[in-house]
Amino acid sequence: MQNYYQPEIECASQDQIKSWQSERLVKTVEHVYAHVPYYKRLMDEKGVQPGDIRSVADLHKLPFLTKDDLREAYPFGLLAVPQQDAVRIQSTSGTTGRRVVAFYTQHDLDLWEDCCARAIVAAGGTRDDVVHVSYGYGLFTGGAGLHGGSHKVGSLTLPMSSGNTDRQIQFMCDLGSTILCCTPSYAAYLGETICERGLQDQIKLKAGIFGAEAWSEEMRQDIQNKLHIKAYDIYGLTEISGPGVSFECSEQTGMHVNEDHFIAEIIDPVTGEVLPEGEKGELVFTCITKEAFPLLRYRTRDICVLNRKKCSCGRTHVKMSKPMGRSDDMLIVKGVNVFPSQIETVLLNKGYPANYQIVVSRENNSDQLDVQVEMTPEMFSDTVKQVANREKELVESMKAMLGIYAKVQLVAPKSITRSEGKAVRVIDKRNLY
Ligand code: DLL
Secondary structure: OOOOOOOOHHOHHHHHHHHHHHHHHHHHHHHHHOOOHHHHHHHHHHHHHHHOOOOHHHHHHHOOEOOOHHHOOOOOOOOOOOHHOOEEEOOOOOOOOOOOEEEOHHHHHHHHHHHHHHHHHHOOOOOOOOOEEOOOOOOOOOOOOOHHHHHOOOOOOEEOOOOHHHHHHHHHHHHHOOOEOOHHHHHHHHHHHHHOOOOOHOOOOOOEEEOOOOHHHHHHHHHHHHHOOEEEEEEHHHOOEEEEEEEEEOOOOOEEEEEOOOOEEOOOOOOOOOOOOOOOEEEEEEEOOOOOOOOOOOOEEEEEEEEEOOOOOOOOOOOOOOOOOOOOOOOEOOOOEOOOOHHHHHOOOOOOOOOOOEEEEOOEEEEEEEEEOOOOHHHHOOOOOHHHHHHHHHHHHHHHHHHHOOOOEEEEOOOOOOHHHHHHHHOOOOOOO
């Protein structure tokens, strides 16, 4: 059985990584230029020919791709192999506009699952583990990706999918699940339910691999404490294959990008200019080993920072920070940029659970920011005056964090609907577009 900790690749020198990337980039550019008329047109319009791309240093010459391109080319316009060679489709969870579909050959599925296997091994996974996959199965990439990775590692795989919390907990106890894979919001809910039922002693979990949505360090602590596990972040997006584009190691300080498969860049989201390492901006990915759907310079809209500081785990692949929000779902309230993660940080720092909802509305031409926050059962027994004081304290902390006033309402425990997949934290009622 293959070992999915591959130091010869994951701990390679910078020169070696650059050399692999250059060679694979050149091939991928030739492949898409020859087989995807949509790319050929974009490159011709920018005056770039495949021969102009000789190494990673030439990457900036290529045009960007955005979600709008994927929508325009929907469904087959960016497929780079004959349709008979593709064996799978996955799709984004987007609720607005046309869905985005991504295609995979068998080779692409193998590479994707290898990336997920690396993530599982980095979280301590071996053949002895029972991997409990509670990401959704189906078009969403979460279930399929971690499931395939777990098979590759040789772990016993539980294809739970999301939902039916009672059954999840029952199987977790009966089958001795050791690694939980799901969204962080569902992990928090499972943790809450397990604690309430006093079942912590019957759970054998040691690690969790959580991603697909933003989660703060405070939320990590909360999940780790409730489930007595080490919680690892995992990142990915359907367009670039799914989970496993990057993953966290034992250091828990950012996610190593699988640089033998993807080239990461950070750009200024307004000008498109490539930013130096360490600066915050929009993350852009180029796929260099895929056959069916190798996107070049795809703008993720995720805002983060890349760093190549030495990592204690020995891996040399560049690390990306947790995304600090998305350039497109960043809220602009009264002209101020507000990221839901900032609000979550305030709440968790003050001991509130990560169950909240943000509602933005417009009254008399003025934006209004409302935050509903669940109390813990202990807070719920406070007097009306104590609750009012708590609300006041939160308003002040939010003001300090965001720079604007947010109306805070504390609500009863369990009154905000729980999510089994990605949590819906923001409701924007303003109809801005
Ligand atoms: O969410 C793939 C995935 C599944 C990743 C399971 C990790 C685990 P999409 O539905 O296409 O794919 O959504 C991709 O989700 O651009 C980010 O904005 C967000 N996202 C994904 N992982 C993280 C993470 C999957 N670890 C979009 N932290 C991305 C923060 C994340 N945001």
